[in-house]
Amino acid sequence: MGKGMELAKGYYLEYGAPMLEKKFxxxxxxxxxxxxxxxxxxxxxxxxxxxxxxxxxxFCLWLADEDMERIGPALQEAYLALPQTFQGFERKRDxxxxxxxxxxxxxxxxxxxxxxxxxxxxxxxxxxxxxxQFLATATNGSVFTDPLGEFTRIREKLLEFYPExxxxxxxxxxxxxxxxxxxxxxxxxxxRGDFVAAMLALSEFTEAAMKAVYLLNRRYTPYYKxxxxxxxxxxxxxxxxxxxxxxxxxPCREENVQLIETICIAIRxxxxxxxxxxxxxxxLCDQSFALLxxxxxxxxxxxxxTVG
Numbered sequence: 062m063g064k065g066m067e068l069a070k071g072y073y074l075e076y077g078a079p080m081l082e083k084k085f086x087x088x089x090x091x092x093x094x095x096x097x098x099x100x101x102x103x104x105x106x107x108x109x110x111x112x113x114x115x116x117x118x119x120f121c122l123w124l125a126d127e128d129m130e131r132i133g134p135a136l137q138e139a140y141l142a143l144p145q146t147f148q149g150f151e152r153k154r155d156x157x158x159x160x161x162x163x164x165x166x167x168x169x170x171x172x173x174x175x176x177x178x179x180x181x182x183x184x185x186x187x188x189x190x191x192x193x194q195f196l197a198t199a200t201n202g203s204v205f206t207d208p209l210g211e212f213t214r215i216r217e218k219l220l221e222f223y224p225e226x227x228x229x230x231x232x233x234x235x236x237x238x239x240x241x242x243x244x245x246x247x248x249x250x251x252x253r254g255d256f257v258a259a260m261l262a263l264s265e266f267t268e269a270a271m272k273a274v275y276l277l278n279r280r281y282t283p284y285y286k287x288x289x290x291x292x293x294x295x296x297x298x299x300x301x302x303x304x305x306x307x308x309x310x311x312p313c314r315e316e317n318v319q320l321i322e323t324i325c326i327a328i329r330x331x332x333x334x335x336x337x338x339x340x341x342x343x344x345l346c347d348q349s350f351a352l353l354x355x356x357x358x359x360x361x362x363x364x365x366x367t368v369g
Contacts, residue, residue, distance in 0.1 A: 064102070064107060065096075065100070065101070065102020065103070065105075065107040065116060066096060066102060066103075066105055066202070066203060068102075068117065068118040068119075068147060068148060068150060069095075069096035069102070069118060069119060069120045069203075070096070070120075070203065070205060071118070071147065071148065072118035072119065072120060072143075072147045072152075073094055073095075073096075073120045073205055074205075075147070076143045076144055076147070077094060077120055077122075077140075077143065078094075078206075080139055080140075080143060081094075084135075084139050085132060085135075085136060085139075088128060088131075088132055088136075089208070090208045090209065091124070091125065091128055091208065091209045092122055092123070092124060092128070092136075092206075092208075092209075093122070093123040093124075093168070093204060093206065093207035093208075093209065093211070093212035093213070094120055094121065094122055094123070094204075094205045094206050094207075095120065095121055095123075095202060095203050095204035095205045095206070095207070095212075096119070096120045096121055096163075096202045096203060096205075097121065097198075097199075097200075097201055097202030097203065097204070098121070098162055098171070098175075098198055098199075098201070098202065099162055099198055100162060101287065102116065103198070103201050103202040104197075104201050104202075104283060104287055104291070105201075106287050106290050106291070116150070116153070117147075117150040117151050117152050117153045117154075118147040118148070118150055118152050118153065119152055119153035119162075119163035119164075120163060120205070121162075121163055121164070121166060121171075122136060122140060122164065122165045122166070123166060123167070123168045123171060123207075123212045124136070124165065124166070124167055124168065125167075125168060125209065125211055126167055126168075126169055129165075129167050133165055133167075136165045137164055137165040140164050140165060141164070168211055168212050168215070171199070171212075172199060172215050175191075175195040175196065175198055175199035176191050176195065176196070176199060176219075177190075177191065180215060181199075181215050181218055181219050185224050185226055185227050185358060185360075185361055186360075186361075188223055188224060188227045189227055189230070189361070189364065189368060193231075193272070193275075193281050193282040193283075194281075194282060194283055194284045194285070196219060196281040197280075197281035197282060197283040197284070198283070198284070199216075199219055200216055200219050200220050200281065201283075204216065222279045222280075222281075223276075226356045226357055226358045226361045226362075227361065228276055228279070229337060229352050229353075229355050229356050230352075230353075230356060230361050230362070230364060230368070230369060231272070231276055231369035232273060232276050232277070232332070232337070232352055232369075233348075233349045233350075233352040233353055233356075233366065233369065234269075234349070234366050234367065234368060234369025235269040235270075235272045235273040235276065235369055236269075236273060236328065236332075236345040236346070236348045236349040236352065237345070237346055237349035237366045238265055238266070238268075238269035238366075239266055239269045239270055239273065239324075239325060239328070239345045240325070240344055240345035240346035240347070240348070240349065241265075241346060242262045242263075242265035242266040242269070243262065243263070243265075243266030243269075243270070243321045243324075243325070244321060244322065244325060244344060244345065244346075245346070246258075246262045247259055247262040247263055247266060247317070247318070247321065248318045250262055251313065251315060251318070256313045259312070259313055260312055260313065263308065263309070263312050263317070266321065267305055267308070267309065268285070268288075270301065270305065270324055270328070271288045271289060271292065271305070272288075272369075273328055274292060274295060274297070274298045274301055274328075275288075275291075275292075275295070277297055277298060277328070277331050277332075277335065278295040278296060278297045278298070280294075280295060289302065289305065289306075297331060298327055298328070298331055300327060301324050301327055301328075304320050304323060304324050305324070307320060308320050308321065322343065325343055325344075325345050326343050328345060328348075329341075329342070329343055329345065329348055332348060332352070337352060337355055338351045338352060338355075339351070349366065
């Protein structure tokens with residue numbers, strides 16, 4: 062748990078929970094409280110450097126639509142009246158880019174903000190259209206209490222991860238990008254001395270490799286600047302992060318070609334371990350097309366390889 066999450070929970074326990082018991086006793090059994098959504102501290106990735114903006118104690122109070130109509134404004138007023146400092150930190154400011162990240166909000170608005178739907182996605186096409194980072198943001202953080210269970214019900218549905226056809230399609234797309242950008246184009250661009258294009262190819266490969274690792278771990282890929290950091294929390298393919306770090310430290314050297322191949326072999330082995338392919342080729346473009354055969358919905362299988 063990062064310092065931000067510790068502050069959020071401590072602030073809720075010391076000030077938030079007593080306030081609810083005192084001022085809203087008849088609604089305590091209907092209010093979900095926690096800290097989730099945007100910001101490095103909601104992911105547990107906050108550090109000393111990230112405390113220069115949008116950092117401090119604060120938490121979310123999630124209400125059903127009917128409860129928002131009855132007590133929403135009064136509850137927000139009570140929340141804003143809580144102490145402005147806690148453990149030496151000023152409370153989060155609800156302004157600018159941080160507007161609406163803490164305080165009172167509808168459950169339906171929270172999930173609609175990140176998925177486009179109050180109850181989250183249902184159809185496979187809906188799942189395909191939501192950026193992965195939004196799903197990661199909608200399911201991060203911690204729920205301190207949810208006696209009604211409505212906030213947690215939707216959260217748990219999202220945490221079950223993608224429908225399998227969608228997961229396989231996204232794996233296919235990322236394998237194709239890894240093969241095309243990393244295994245095919247990157248070494249050719251190095252041979253030509255076109256280092257700018259080689260850097261672009263390596264960037265495409267790196268992003269696709271990290272997304273593939275998350276998909277094989279059944280975890281949503283977070284916002285790009287936290288994707289590599291978050292790989293430390295994954296249990297499968299733990300050898301890939303240090304290889305990517307070595308490659309990106311010196312991105313235009315011939316030795317990277319073999320490191321890329323090592324990463325692709327690891328991905329192929331995990332695909333076989335999860336029984337998603339029978340193809341033994343280490344060229345991931347071949348694996349991309351092999352994966353498509355495991356998708357049951359022909360519409361999802363037929364979507365362009367750029368959608369993942």
